[in-house]
Amino acid sequence: MKNKIILFICKGNSGRSQMAEVFFNSLSKTGKAISAGTNPDKEIHPWTIQVMKEIGIDVSQQKPKLLTDGLMKKVDRIIVMDSDLLKNMPFEYLSKLESWQIEKLLGKPIEQIRKIRDQIKKRVEQLVKEIS
Numbered sequence: 001m002k003n004k005i006i007l008f009i010c011k012g013n014s015g016r017s018q019m020a021e022v023f024f025n026s027l028s029k030t031g032k033a034i035s036a037g038t039n040p041d042k043e044i045h046p047w048t049i050q051v052m053k054e055i056g057i058d059v060s061q062q063k064p065k066l067l068t069d070g071l072m073k074k075v076d077r078i079i080v081m082d083s084d085l086l087k088n089m090p091f092e093y094l095s096k097l098e099s100w101q102i103e104k105l106l107g108k109p110i111e112q113i114r115k116i117r118d119q120i121k122k123r124v125e126q127l128v129k130e131i132s
Contacts (some may be wrong), residue, residue, distance in 0.1 A: 004031040007071060010081040013037025013064035014106040016043040017081055019052060019117055022059055023124040030132050035121050036071055040115060041065035047110060051117045072096075079127075 006024055008017040008028035024033035029124045041064045065071075072078060072093050081102045089097060097104060100123055105113050 003076065005075045006031060006033045006127070006131075007075040008033060008035040008039065008081070009067055010083065011034075011038050011079060011101075011104075012041040012045075013067075014041035014043065015048045015113075016102050017122060018048060018059055018062050018064075019080070019120045020042055020081075020124055022052065022062070023121050024128065026027070026057070027125060027128045028132070031128070034065075034071070036065045036067035038067050038088065040066050045105060045107065047113050051110070051113050054114070055117075070088065079102045081083060108119055 008024070010017040013036055019035065021035035022032045024031065031049060040071040042062065044059055044062050049060050069090070072090070076096065077098065078089075078093055078096045079098050079100055080089070081100055082104065083099045083101060086097065086099055102120060102123075105114060108116070
């Protein structure tokens with residue numbers, strides 16, 4: 001069986017999808033994750049860096065990336081962090097698509113961002129078990 005490639009998508013690719021990518025790549029022995037944004041920010045959000053550093057993971061060197069058709073073509077599964085992004089997804093990728101409904105980090109207090117981080121980690125752990 002070939003290794004699965006998972007694509008995590010959020011709007012800015014500076015928070016949720018970056019966390020998911022890093023969690024997946026640290027937990028999975030049989031797959032690889034990448035992440036991208038529909039409208040990527042210039043850099044990883046400082047609170048993303050902070051909450052990940054608190055659990056011993058350095059994401060400070062990660063860079064937000066633009067979601068492209070080529071990227072979507074080469075992956076086995078596409079996970080969007082919220083359903084807002086589904087309406088603009090090309091029809092040809094619907095069979096690969098899944099929505100996790102993870103709330104946005106922007107404007108949230110740090111305690112809430114920690115809860116969102118932990119929620120993303122739990123979802124990724126389930127995903128890794130499922131595809132292993």
